Amino acid sequence: MVHLTINDREVSGQDGWTILEVAREHGIDIPTLCQHGAVEPSGACRLCMVEVDDGRRRRMVASCLYPIRAGLKVWTESDRIQNVRRWILQMLVDEHPGSERLQVLAQTYGVKASRFKSSRYEDVCILCGLCVRACEEVAGVGCLSFGNRGVHKEVTTSYHLPSPECIGCGTCLYVCPTGAMEQFFNRVRAVA
């Protein structure tokens, strides 16, 4: 058993568990977007950032990936964390103003539309890759992948064509945190 504190509360967990897992087991909520119980964590969205003190210095880590250690001190609601979280949501919601689900999430953390303007209103995909991982790990199909790089990065299928491998199970639809897959689904599936 590994003992640590989260928000100054004594908690414990097994070696190998992550901060997010231990926090949730003890009823401490940390917001996430790219995390889903069905797939391995990847730390893409950074919304689960928490502040840790491992005895050497205080820093920010992604709680979905950071394994717990004895004596670790974790804060999930410190000013620094709240600021980071607001900024992440601000960026996401400004870049993808079309996503209702992101808007709702942003509102719960008091984030409003800002001076940043997005040219891509329709595009609500935050490129968290949850659909790509779920297609591979849950469905076992692997017809979704990332295409292109940098600002052109996108979730796509081989050759950008409807995938003959896709079985239309809808796993990607179910896990997508922003609803982007709803727009994309019929372009993935070979049968309309």
Next chain:
Amino acid sequence: MQDDVKLGIFLCECGEKISGRMNLGEVGAQLSREPGVGHVSIHPYLCMAPGLAALTRLARDHGLNRVLIGACSDRIMKKKFARELKPLGIMAPQVDLVNLKDHLAAVHEDDSPELTRKALALLEGARASLETLEPYAPVLADFQGPALILGGGISGFAAARELAHHGMESLIFPGARDPGEVLTGLQRTYPGNRLNFRDLEAMLQEVFANPRVKMAPDQPVEYVMGQVGDYHVGLQQSPGGVSELRGSAIILALDREFASEEGWAMGGADRVIDQLDLEERLARKRVTPGSVVFWVNHREEGRRAQELAAAAAWRTSQVLVQNYPQVRPTVLYPADIRLPLTGPDLVEARRRGIGLYPYNPDIHPVVKSGYLNYVNPHDHLEHEVGWDTLVVSAIPGEPLAKARELMRCLPLFSHNGGSLKKGPMALKPDQKPVESLILTGSALKLCDLDEALLQGKNAAREVLHLRDKARKGGLASPLVVVTVDQSLCEGCGLCNEICTCGGVESVAAGNGAVPRHVSPHTCDGGGSCAAACPYEAMKLLNNSSQQLEARIRAILPRMPQDAVLGLVCSWGGQGAAEQAAVKGLAYSSRVYLIPVNCLGSIDPTVLSMAFLNGANGILLAGCTPTASCHYGYGVDHTWHRVYLMKKLLAMSGLSRKRIALGYVEVNQPEAFIRMADSFLDHLDQVGPVDRSEDTKKRLLAAHATMHRPRVRWVLGVSLRRPSEKEFPGDQCNAVDFDESMQDVLREEYLAARIIGALTDGPLNPPAIARALGERSDEVAPVLNELLRDNRIIRRRWEEGYPLYGLTKSV
């Protein structure tokens, strides 16, 4: 088996998402009072590491062999839970999930007590289903013997070579005796590939000389039986006998033949020819000098055919310029196809003086003697090109006769203008049966020679992959497969006809009433065959009708009067319902969802049983037929069963509206909600079933009618068959057929009611007619039928009337 069941129930709070909406403690407390429940606990997040650790620890400590999880979607999460529990010897079918989040908490606006009650009902249903489960462990396959390469296609040689390279024997049935003969035949199946003949000949010689490749004469195939790793193929021998060959896997190499246009209307005698004629001339080395224009025409055959024709024209042009310096070839191709040439090809074309001209396909080129006029898409101007020989494209034809012969004994279907395909299956890889019937060649999809050879090579690799898997002991059958009770099977073959996966086959070779069995490795577990079996001899292992019945029986008494039983297919209906939760939509809590793998697996007796046991309305939601049914025709078959239930409802004096089938796609949650709302409206109009003594008797008779082999037979033959032409729209004799069905149903329903009336004691015909409220002259012939079938006996004569009673066995 039943005594050993040790069930553990794990409820997930999912943060506040579930526990915030219902009283999980109350649900857990109620469930823990049930007999056979060894453990109940509630966890904050079951899917995360701490939850999983607790799940496996508790399952081990309590020696559980059934695990029921009340959490979220089984479509998404079951795999993970099953993987965690596998080391404890708990197989996936022994784990069940009830989706408390997406079927209740997230979609209903009701208060906590109502949701708690509904959650309990659904969990009780799943509990009953798990307790009824008789676990079936997958079967491991052996993989011995050579691969059988049937069909005689060119891709078979590539497969044989690849297999031989990896030390596996193969048996091939070429129509030809030597490589030269193979190549002669090839110009009709893959025209325009003469350029590759030299390489191909070397390959063929290698195959013909290889000791690992056995050659056998090409005899008509009489039957194909057996399963993965052990196939038996019966070949007709000339004096009428059949010889049997055995092999571990089957590769079907099937080509299609190209056709010349019959009654060629362009004229020009031997100066206007098609690609096939040109092949013939090249083979005989009789090529006329001068300008040869390849005109890629036949737009109606599709873009792919035109691309292949353009490639054939290009390759043949190269052969021409290499061998006949006095010939000047030109290829005229439609501008909207993708010319299958690379940069170096274009350089080669310029160097050799081969003209490559695109034409505007919207303006049809015009043929004149010695000239072909076409419109250049770039300058919009009419151009003409002079020809001495005009070559038009060959027309892709039907698959060869060999393919049609194999279609009789293998699950091959023809679709979209003659292309062959295997039974349609779009399942998750871990649900899929082992694919040991591997198809290659242009009979599937038009392709050129290189692609066909590559397909053959890949087919061989698939076989080798199976062999390696078997060597490691990992060639296991899927978890949910159909089995046949040989003592009940009458060998009618209905299952064979509606099977799309090829799992059902005869026990022995021959025609007539041969009992069937199901190869566990080939079966896709769709289960429509089991639901169709007239003698109820088939059972879906690990997902049986009995389980579904138990589940429905457990839920029905816990449902309110105005609620609906929602049978949803796990791909379409369930997917859409869960997507409604994801999208934050809401619908009425009067819909009680029961997921089934495919609606086609629902035996019609389950429907009548539900009405008999208190259901007031049943809504079935499946995938869209043909477009997305994952088991081919499951949802179509369901339609006929639902329709039969409607007839029986009407006969029982109930509204036909009490049952309905809907189609919905996983990405149409709004459609699902509209469907549910509409059905609830229907149900509100008719109200709950008046459960009077008479209605109960009538529903019992309806249920008994569903069990009658004769009714199931007539229902079975009405199912749309994949072997027939696909959904012709105008069904043959649809009305007549339905009326015959109605007559059969009326008779059998009356017979069932008579038997119902006789259970209390013997009666004479007038008394029976009075008890049923039917006319004596309608009852009399049915009584005679029953007497003849020995279902009732004549006890004695009394007051001038015979007194009928039940035979003991009934």
